Amino acid sequence: MKGTGKMRNVNAIGAFGLGAVVTGAYIFQFVLHELPCPLCLLQRIGMLGAAFGLLMNVRFGLRPAHYAMAILSALFGAAVSIRQVLLHIVPVAGQPTGYGSPVLGLHVYTWALLIFIVTVIVVACLMLYNRQFRDSRVMPLTGFQQFVFWFIIVLAVANAITTFLQCGIMPCPDNPVEYKLL
Amino acid sequence: MMVLLFLILALSMLFARKGNYTFAVAGFFLLLILSVCWFIFHISDPININL
Numbered sequence: 001m002k003g004t005g006k007m008r009n010v011n012a013i014g015a016f017g018l019g020a021v022v023t024g025a026y027i028f029q030f031v032l033h034e035l036p037c038p039l040c041l042l043q044r045i046g047m048l049g050a051a052f053g054l055l056m057n058v059r060f061g062l063r064p065a066h067y068a069m070a071i072l073s074a075l076f077g078a079a080v081s082i083r084q085v086l087l088h089i090v091p092v093a094g095q096p097t098g099y100g101s102p103v104l105g106l107h108v109y110t111w112a113l114l115i116f117i118v119t120v121i122v123v124a125c126l127m128l129y130n131r132q133f134r135d136s137r138v139m140p141l142t143g144f145q146q147f148v149f150w151f152i153i154v155l156a157v158a159n160a161i162t163t164f165l166q167c168g169i170m171p172c173p174d175n176p177v178e179y180k181l182l
Numbered sequence: 183m184m185v186l187l188f189l190i191l192a193l194s195m196l197f198a199r200k201g202n203y204t205f206a207v208a209g210f211f212l213l214l215i216l217s218v219c220w221f222i223f224h225i226s227d228p229i230n231i232n233l
Contacts, residue, residue, distance in 0.1 A: 038184065038224060039224065042184075042217060042220065042221055042224075045187055045188070045191065045213070045217055046217075049191065049210065049213060049214065049217075052191065052194065052195060052210060055198065056198060056206065056207075056210075059198050059199070059201070060201075060203055069207075069210055072214060073214065076214060076217060076218060076221070079221070080221055083221075083224075083225065138201075149195070149198075152195060153192060153195045153199065156188055156191045156192035156195060157188075157192045159188045160185050160188035160189050160192060163184050163185050163188055164185045167184060169183075169185060170183075171183055171184075172184055
């Protein structure tokens with residue numbers, strides 16, 4: 001069915017977009033040498049989890065349950081972002097505002113909150129298209145869909161490795177400045 | 183702990199890639215539950231703006 005194939009591609013593009021945002025976080029980590037805090041890592045998990053929900057649609061066919069997984073993950077990420085925004089909402093005299101460098105005037109966790117909100121809205125809008133659920137056959141992955149799948153898997157593994165180097169197996173420090181194991 | 187969460191995510195995705203639906207979904211919800219627990223642990227800490 002043509003419409004179903006299109007929707008699977010839309011899901012793959014959405015997952016790729018979320019993966020691209022997590023890749024952007026790596027630019028902060030490796031280029032600007034700003035190591036991620038525990039809440040930042042939880043936001044990355046929320047983003048990759050939302051991408052996982054969308055990829056379930058690509059791999060196992062379009063189902064409302066898969067969209068629900070993406071929404072749940074995005075809501076979790078939004079809750080973490082809100083927590084971090086609220087921690088820094090009151091400026092302290094003599095100290096720089098927020099945590100980390102701002103991008104286009106907003107801190108990274110504020111951008112993350114906006115992205116999670118947009119994710120919830122977009123996924124809810126995708127669910128409005130009822131016809132996609134009529135054909136829930138499992139179809140072979142196209143080249144682009146394979147690429148997105150491996151992209152997100154590699155991101156998850158890379159995050160596991162860099163987090164291990166940064167924190168070891170213990171809880172991550174609140175304000176990390178160096179890799180514990182390097 | 184955070185390493186474990188990323189590993190669970192990667193494993194769930196690999197299971198999904200291989201076509202094992204049950205393990206993929208179970209891994210996802212395990213990840214979500216553990217992440218929420220970890221988040222609550224952080225919230226219960228005294229206010230620390232170095233996060």
